[in-house]
Amino acid sequence: MAESREFFTTKTVAQALAGFRPARRTPAQTVPLAQALRRVTAGAITAPHPLPGFARSTVDGYAVRAADTYGVSDGLPGYLDVTGAVMMGQEPTVAVRPGTAVAMPTGGVIPPGADAVIMVEYTTQAMPGTIEVVRPVAPGEGIVRADEDLRQGQAFLRNETMLRPQDLAMLAALGITEVQVRARPRVTIFSTGDEVVPPQTPALAPGQVRDATAIALAALVTDAGGEPAYAGIIPDDPGALEKALRDALPDSDVVVVSAGSSVGTRDETASAVAALGPPGIWCHGLAIKPGKPTLLAECGAAGAEPGVPVIGLPGNPRSALVVFRLIGMPLIRLVGGCAAAPPDPSTRARLSRDLASAAGRLDVVQVRVRDEASGRVATPVFGASALLSVLTDADGYIVIPEEATGLDAGSEVDVTLYA
Amino acid sequence: MAESREFFTTKTVAQALAGFRPARRTPAQTVPLAQALRRVTAGAITAPHPLPGFARSTVDGYAVRAADTYGVSDGLPGYLDVTGAVMMGQEPTVAVRPGTAVAMPTGGVIPPGADAVIMVEYTTQAMPGTIEVVRPVAPGEGIVRADEDLRQGQAFLRNETMLRPQDLAMLAALGITEVQVRARPRVTIFSTGDEVVPPQTPALAPGQVRDATAIALAALVTDAGGEPAYAGIIPDDPGALEKALRDALPDSDVVVVSAGSSVGTRDETASAVAALGPPGIWCHGLAIKPGKPTLLAECGAAGAEPGVPVIGLPGNPRSALVVFRLIGMPLIRLVGGCAAAPPDPSTRARLSRDLASAAGRLDVVQVRVRDEASGRVATPVFGASALLSVLTDADGYIVIPEEATGLDAGSEVDVTLYA
Numbered sequence: 001m002a003e004s005r006e007f008f009t010t011k012t013v014a015q016a017l018a019g020f021r022p023a024r025r026t027p028a029q030t031v032p033l034a035q036a037l038r039r040v041t042a043g044a045i046t047a048p049h050p051l052p053g054f055a056r057s058t059v060d061g062y063a064v065r066a067a068d069t070y071g072v073s074d075g076l077p078g079y080l081d082v083t084g085a086v087m088m089g090q091e092p093t094v095a096v097r098p099g100t101a102v103a104m105p106t107g108g109v110i111p112p113g114a115d116a117v118i119m120v121e122y123t124t125q126a127m128p129g130t131i132e133v134v135r136p137v138a139p140g141e142g143i144v145r146a147d148e149d150l151r152q153g154q155a156f157l158r159n160e161t162m163l164r165p166q167d168l169a170m171l172a173a174l175g176i177t178e179v180q181v182r183a184r185p186r187v188t189i190f191s192t193g194d195e196v197v198p199p200q201t202p203a204l205a206p207g208q209v210r211d212a213t214a215i216a217l218a219a220l221v222t223d224a225g226g227e228p229a230y231a232g233i234i235p236d237d238p239g240a241l242e243k244a245l246r247d248a249l250p251d252s253d254v255v256v257v258s259a260g261s262s263v264g265t266r267d268e269t270a271s272a273v274a275a276l277g278p279p280g281i282w283c284h285g286l287a288i289k290p291g292k293p294t295l296l297a298e299c300g301a302a303g304a305e306p307g308v309p310v311i312g313l314p315g316n317p318r319s320a321l322v323v324f325r326l327i328g329m330p331l332i333r334l335v336g337g338c339a340a341a342p343p344d345p346s347t348r349a350r351l352s353r354d355l356a357s358a359a360g361r362l363d364v365v366q367v368r369v370r371d372e373a374s375g376r377v378a379t380p381v382f383g384a385s386a387l388l389s390v391l392t393d394a395d396g397y398i399v400i401p402e403e404a405t406g407l408d409a410g411s412e413v414d415v416t417l418y419a
Numbered sequence: 420m421a422e423s424r425e426f427f428t429t430k431t432v433a434q435a436l437a438g439f440r441p442a443r444r445t446p447a448q449t450v451p452l453a454q455a456l457r458r459v460t461a462g463a464i465t466a467p468h469p470l471p472g473f474a475r476s477t478v479d480g481y482a483v484r485a486a487d488t489y490g491v492s493d494g495l496p497g498y499l500d501v502t503g504a505v506m507m508g509q510e511p512t513v514a515v516r517p518g519t520a521v522a523m524p525t526g527g528v529i530p531p532g533a534d535a536v537i538m539v540e541y542t543t544q545a546m547p548g549t550i551e552v553v554r555p556v557a558p559g560e561g562i563v564r565a566d567e568d569l570r571q572g573q574a575f576l577r578n579e580t581m582l583r584p585q586d587l588a589m590l591a592a593l594g595i596t597e598v599q600v601r602a603r604p605r606v607t608i609f610s611t612g613d614e615v616v617p618p619q620t621p622a623l624a625p626g627q628v629r630d631a632t633a634i635a636l637a638a639l640v641t642d643a644g645g646e647p648a649y650a651g652i653i654p655d656d657p658g659a660l661e662k663a664l665r666d667a668l669p670d671s672d673v674v675v676v677s678a679g680s681s682v683g684t685r686d687e688t689a690s691a692v693a694a695l696g697p698p699g700i701w702c703h704g705l706a707i708k709p710g711k712p713t714l715l716a717e718c719g720a721a722g723a724e725p726g727v728p729v730i731g732l733p734g735n736p737r738s739a740l741v742v743f744r745l746i747g748m749p750l751i752r753l754v755g756g757c758a759a760a761p762p763d764p765s766t767r768a769r770l771s772r773d774l775a776s777a778a779g780r781l782d783v784v785q786v787r788v789r790d791e792a793s794g795r796v797a798t799p800v801f802g803a804s805a806l807l808s809v810l811t812d813a814d815g816y817i818v819i820p821e822e823a824t825g826l827d828a829g830s831e832v833d834v835t836l837y838a
Contacts, residue, residue, distance in 0.1 A: 033618065037638045051807075052628060058803050088655065089614030091625035107614060107734065107805070109626040149808045156811060164837050165638035166810040169736050172618035173631035173807055195508030195526060199452065199591035206510035207528040209471060212592035219456045219584035236507065315526065317588050342838040343764035384477050386526070388470075388592055389568045391585040392575060418583050419761040 010285035011296075012402055013362045016327055020282050022298050023306040024335050026183040026253055033171055036163050038225060039181035040338045045157040047174055050147035055110040057086075059142045062101035062123060062131060063114035069136040078133045079126055086111060101131060110143055117142030150174070160339035162225075182337035184227040185253035189217050191233045192241060192259055192269070193315065198233065212388060213258040213317040220324055224332040226254065242272040245310070249276065249300040253335050255310045256328060258320050259293070269312040273297045279307055287361045287402065290316065290385040291323035309335065316385045322364045322397070345417040347396070349378035355407045357400040366394035369415055378415050394418065429704035430715075431821055432781045435746055439701050441717050442725040443754050445602040445672055452590055455582050457644060458600035459757045464576040466593055469566035474529040476505075478561045481520040481542060481550060482533035488555040496551045505530060520550060529562055536561030569593070579758035581644075601756035603646040604672035608636050610652045611660060611678055611688070612734060617652065631807060632677040632736040639743055643751040645673065661691040664729070668695065668719040672754050674729045675747060677739050678712070688731040692716045698726055706780045706821065709735065709804040710742035728754065735804045741783045741816070764836040766815070768797035774826045776819040785813035788834055797834050813837065 011019070028042035057063065064080060072078035084094035085103035092111035096102050101118075102111050110117070119142065122135040150156055150170075157167060163179070171179060191211045199210045211233060218228035231248055234241045241257070248255055259269045270284055276299035286294040295312030311328050313320035333341055349369055357363040367378040378398060383390040396417040400407055407413065430438070447461035476482065483499060491497035503513035504522035511530035515521050520537075521530050529536070538561065541554040569575055569589075576586060582598070590598060610630045618629045630652060637647035650667055653660045660676070667674055678688045689703055695718035705713040714731030730747050732739035752760055768788055776782040786797040797817060802809040815836040819826055826832065 033634055034637070037641065052805070053623060054625060056805065058805050086626075088612065089624070089626045089628075107612075107628070144803050144805050148803070149806045156808070162838075165635040165642070166740060166807065166837070168638055169631040169635035169740065170807050170811045172634045173629050173736070175618060175620065175623075175629055177619045193507065193526075199594060200596045201594065204472060204594075205508070206473060207505075207508045209508075209526070210592050210594055212588040215452055215591045216584040216588035218453070219587055222456065223584070317592070321585060321588065343766065343836045345762035345764045347762065347765075384563050384567070386471070386475065386477050386563050387568045388585065388589050389575070392583075392589045417762045418585070419581075 009283045010287060011283040012287045013326055016296060020296050022309040025337055026185050028180050029183045030178050031181055033168055033177050036168060036179050039163050040336055041157055041159055041161045042180045042182050044155045044159045046153050046155045047150040050152045051149040051173055053146055055146050056144045057104040057106055057108045057117045057142055058144055059117055059119045060106050061104055061117050061119040063096050063104045063111050063117050064101045065096060065098060066116040066137050066139040069133050072133050072136055074134045080131050080133060082129055082131055115139045160337050162338055162342060184225055185332050185335045187221045187226040187254045187256060187332060188229050188231050188248040188252040189214050190231050190244060190257045194236045196233050213320045216321055217256055217324055220329055224329040225336045226332040238268045238271055241268055242275050245272055245276055249308050252308050254332055255308055258313045259315045270295055273299060273310050276300050289361055289363050290319035294323050317388050318391050319385050345419050347415050347417060348412055349376040349415050351407055351409055351411050351413050352377050352379040353409045357404055357406045359405045360402055362402050363400040364397050366390050366397050367415055369395040378413055428702045429706060430702040431706045432745055439715050441728040444756050445604050447599050448602045449597050450600055452587055452596050455587060455598050458582050459755055460576055460578055460580045461599045461601050463574045463578050465572050465574045466569040469571045470568040470592055472565055474565050475563045476523040476525055476527045476536045476561055477563055478536055478538045479525050480523055480536045480538040482515050482523045482530050482536050483520045484515055484517060485535040485556050485558040488552050491552050491555055493553045496553045498545055499550055501548055501550055534558045579756050581757055581761060603644055604751050604754045605670060606640045606645040606673045606675060606751060607648050607650050607667040607671040608633050609650050609676045613655045615652050632739045635740055636675060636743060639748055643748040644755045645751040657687050657690055660687055661694050664691055664695055668727050671727050673751055674727055677732045678734050689714055692718060692729050695719050708780055708782050709738035713742050736807050737810050738804050764838050766834050766836060767831055768795040768834050770826055770828055770830050770832050771796050771798040772828045776823055776825045778824045779821055781821050782819040783816050785809050785816050786834055788814040797832055
């Protein structure tokens with residue numbers, strides 16, 4: 001019966017990404033700008049006033065009336081009286097009248113009467129107080145308008161956008177020093193398995209293994225914008241896991257269970273999750289290699305409160321990390337309100353050898369990437385899915401999609417690079 | 420004279436990346452594994468013992484002697500007596516003798532006498548205590564050797580490597596819970612300019628602008644593995660900048676000065692830096708657009724103590740951020756001991772229009788990236804270099820190398836994507 005339930009609820013990765021879309025979202029919170037890097041906006045942000053706020057010079061030179069420079073050339077220079085100078089960060093004390101110019105630093109306030117700034121390189125000092133101009137300027141040349149960077153009320157950051165360094169710069173330029181963002185999803189991480197002991201265990205008893213998965217999952221949760229909380233190792237006992245999960249639900253936006261690797265413990269995760277209440281298990285089994293024994297669920301919904309998404313990962317650290325990158329990280333971004341995932345680093349390379357793959361299943365193949373005389377080459381790293389070294393030896397991975405039955409040596413592949 | 424000095428010390432970006440290689444490195448420090456993500460190793464790390472440390476089953480099934488399965492098939496099954504079961508995380512209590520099998524969970528310890536594990540799917544329970552085997556197994560099948568993941572003494576992490584999530588997993592698996600890494604470079608950030616005021620300034624006087632650059636620089640420093648320290652806005656006064664820089668040197672591994680944008684303040688940075696002592700200015704002027712008025716220096720070397728690298732950035736926030744990505748971030752990684760920069764996300768696209776570029780100068784062009792029916796298209800975002808919106812509107816940038824005089828519409832370009 002466990003077999004048939006598993007069979008009927010196996011999904012493809014594409015189905016999981018498109019179809020498993022829990023409604024849960026983290027609440028909005030206000031953070032200072034210095035803590036807002038890569039946070040996700042909760043609401044669009046509009047410019048409270050125009051930027052730069054005043055017409056500025058973009059060059060070192062002289063503020064002029066453009067009409068005063070029409071027709072001038074090296075052979076027929078024009079002459080303008082310099083009636084003053086604008087100081088950085090200060091209001092001009094003198095206006096530009098016909099036949100006059102005012103010295104300007106880059107970034108200075110354009111004085112009244114001027115409609116252009118001529119670069120100092122196109123002028124010479126003819127005599128004290130007079131410049132010779134050998135090149136005409138058009139109106140607006142050498143000037144940034146008061147609202148050329150942003151108009152007042154312009155929505156320059158959309159809702160559900162991840163803030164980049166330059167976005168922080170723009171917010172600072174506008175004087176916006178705190179911003180409404182989605183709270184980081186609180187992601188509770190459980191390990192299970194009677195054989196699993198904490199990494200700091202000095203000496204292992206026969207058959208014990210240290211928990212390798214939890215710390216890497218915590219890193220991936222952080223990368224996806226979440227806040228990991230490690231909740232320890234649960235023994236292989238259905239009651240213990242169910243209780244631990246139930247206790248974690250109120251303080252979790254997502255729960256991740258890195259399962260025991262044997263059949264029995266895989267079933268335990270499913271029963272414990274099923275006991276937590278609706279909506280329940282969405283799929284048990286993913287058409288992916290490695291990573292088939294993955295469970296996706298939503299649990300503990302109460303009234304209008306949406307449930308908490310739960311991911312049950314395979315027991316092998318390598319399988320668990322592969323699945324978590326493909327399914328878990330997008331889920332955390334979704335709960336954290338991030339509409340579009342940031343791009344992963346990637347590169348194109350030629351495959352060093354043939355790769356077989358079963359149709360209907362997505363294969364994730366770890367590869368090394370090297371530059372050879374013939375170009376960039378991706379060489380698969382093979383090994384049992386129990387081997388973590390397959391992941392640590394790899395520079396990235398390629399995905400063989402469900403519809404393909406393999407890839408030929410020499411084919412061009414997109415490698416997603418680990419960073 | 421300032422002109423000629425600038426002329427003779429202008430370098431290309433390639434020259435700066437290859438030639439400006441300050442000797443300064445941050446010291447090694449020990450951090451717990453939970454804080455080691457993306458830190459840079461100080462020294463290679465070797466496996467203190469083999470991993471997994473014992474021969475393990477990779478499947479649910481039965482530990483057997485492979486010879487006992489030779490020649491079996493659906494038509495001619497073999498029969499083995501099941502003499503016990505291995506429990507997860509426990510030492511086997513029974514050995515496998517000829518004609519017998521021991522039940523195995525995935526990840527269990529292989530009992531003495533067994534040299535293979537046959538998957539449960541290839542067996543049936545013939546009668547209580549006896550299994551029928553319909554498929555032969557080879558020696559080693561279904562087993563991960565005790566040192567198959569790592570051999571004792573194997574150097575699995577090189578010196579100057581950035582730790583990835585899976586590297587943390589491997590360290591945890593080995594029981595290594597703290598690692599020697601390079602300290603994060605302490606990067607002191609100064610803004611200068613009489614017109615520049617802090618972002619939190621509620622209302623601006625005419626001609627003032629809020630400091631947009633510092634917070635974005637701090638974000639990029641963090642992205643490069645550094646620890647930013649914002650040291651405030653220095654007025655346009657040669658003495659003030661020199662004093663501020665001198666005070667910052669003892670606590671800085673790198674100093675970044677975001678300069679005033681006018682000619683006068685640019686010269687001030689150069690004189691202040693020159694006054695700090697050898698080795699001094701390496702270049703003043705980079706063949707890059709935007710970003711020409713960039714200064715690279717190394718200051719304050721004393722005895723065997725290497726100097727502190729100093730970067731003087733252009734006054735425009737946009738130019739400053741472009742240059743800092745190309746020159747500043749690699750420099751921080753260098754000082755932080757990171758031998759190879761992590762890959763940036765990127766994508767290929769077709770250019771929407773012709774782009775002109777002067778030979779001998781590297782042009783950085785901001786682009787929007789959109790998927791159209793004809794494929795992915797990169798559309799340049801134009802605007803004065805004083806406009807920050809050119810950066811916030813962009814999805815990434817393309818680089819037109821020194822030797823090119825432009826790019827044609829429709830040419831395929833590599834876009835480095837902002838994340």
